[in-house]
Amino acid sequence: MTWKLPSLSALRTLDVAAKHLSFTKAALELNVTQSAVSRQIRQLEEYLEIMLFQRVKKKLVLTESGENYLREVRVGLTCIENATVDLLAQRNDKGILNIAAPPVFSVKWLIPRLVAFHKSYPDILITLSSRSKEFDFDAQSIDASIYYGCDDWPNVVSEPLLGNDLVPVCAPGYLKGKRRVVTLSDLSKHSLLQQTRRPNSWHDFFADQGIPAANAWAGPQFEHFYMLLQAAIAGLGVALMPRFLILDDLASSRLIEPVEHHFASRDSYRLVYPPSKRNNPKLELFKRWLVNESIHFKKQSAAQ
Structure with a gap:
C-alpha cells in the first residue's frame, strides 16, 4: 500500500513554527504571510487527524503528539539537507x-x-x-x-x-605552595586529572614504574582530552596527555612537565x-x- 506523504513545504513550516512557537515569526523566516503558515499547519493537522499545536494561556505550544512527530520529522529533514549538500558538492x-x-x-x-x-x-x-x-x-x-x-x-x-607517548603536565602556577615534585611517587600525591574514557591511564602510568598509587583513580574527571588539556592549563591539577598534542603549550610555557618521564601507552x-x-x-x-x-x-x- 502506498501512502501519500505530507509535502516537504508543510513539514518545513512545522519545523520553523515549532522553533519560534509563533506563526508570525515563522512567516518572517519563511518569507510568506502569517495566514499561509496557519493554513499549512491546519492542512497538515487535518491530514494527520492530530492536533500538533494548541494555545495555553494565549501562548502557542506543541502538543505531546506534535513534539513526538516533530522529533522524527527533524531527523528526516536533516537527512535530506545533508544528502542535498553532498550531491551539490559532487555536482561541482x-x-x-x-x-x-x-x-x-x-x-x-x-x-x-x-x-x-x-x-x-x-x-x-x-x-x-x-x-x-x-x-x-x-x-x-x-x-x-x-x-x-x-x-x-x-x-x-x-x-x-600518533600519540602513544604520554607525559604528565600541569600549569606552571599549579605547583606553587604545594608539595614539591622530585619523583613519580611525589607526583602520585597531587590532583590527578582523569579522562573518563581512559580510567586506568594513571594506574598504568605508575604501575609501569612499580609505584603504588592509591590516588590513581581520584581527581576531577573529564570526558575528552580537549577538556583535560584546558583543565590542566587552568591549574586544576596534573594531566596525562599525548605529548605531540601539547608541543605548542610546552613551548609557550602554558604547561610544564613537573617530572620528566614518558609513558609508552598501548593506546x-x-x-x-x-x-x-x-x-x-x-x-x-x-x-x-x-x-x-x-x-x-x-x-x-x-x-x-
Whole structure:
C-alpha cells in the first residue's frame, strides 16, 4: 500500500513554527504571510487527524503528539539537507570524504595540515566532524574515523598514526605552595586529572614504574582530552596527555612537565575504516597522505 506523504513545504513550516512557537515569526523566516503558515499547519493537522499545536494561556505550544512527530520529522529533514549538500558538492566535481575525529586531534594537529592536503588534492572535499566515542560505520555516514585506542576493533582496517607517548603536565602556577615534585611517587600525591574514557591511564602510568598509587583513580574527571588539556592549563591539577598534542603549550610555557618521564601507552591515534572502503580512491589518497604526515612529524619531533 502506498501512502501519500505530507509535502516537504508543510513539514518545513512545522519545523520553523515549532522553533519560534509563533506563526508570525515563522512567516518572517519563511518569507510568506502569517495566514499561509496557519493554513499549512491546519492542512497538515487535518491530514494527520492530530492536533500538533494548541494555545495555553494565549501562548502557542506543541502538543505531546506534535513534539513526538516533530522529533522524527527533524531527523528526516536533516537527512535530506545533508544528502542535498553532498550531491551539490559532487555536482561541482568535488569528491566528498567524510572523516570523523576527536576535537583535540582535529584542532591541535589535523586542521593545520589540511591546507597542504587541499593543495595536493583540490578535487577531494574533506568533511570533518567531531567524534570521540566508538565508531559505527553502519549507523553513521562517515568514510573513516580517527580514534584513540588499541588496535583491537573487529571488522575494521586500522592504520597507526600518533600519540602513544604520554607525559604528565600541569600549569606552571599549579605547583606553587604545594608539595614539591622530585619523583613519580611525589607526583602520585597531587590532583590527578582523569579522562573518563581512559580510567586506568594513571594506574598504568605508575604501575609501569612499580609505584603504588592509591590516588590513581581520584581527581576531577573529564570526558575528552580537549577538556583535560584546558583543565590542566587552568591549574586544576596534573594531566596525562599525548605529548605531540601539547608541543605548542610546552613551548609557550602554558604547561610544564613537573617530572620528566614518558609513558609508552598501548593506546594511540589510529585511522580506522570498514573493509568495504578499502578500494575507495579518495580514502586511499587521504590515508596515504595522513600516514606520511604522521611519519614526517615523528621524525621532526625526534630531531628536535
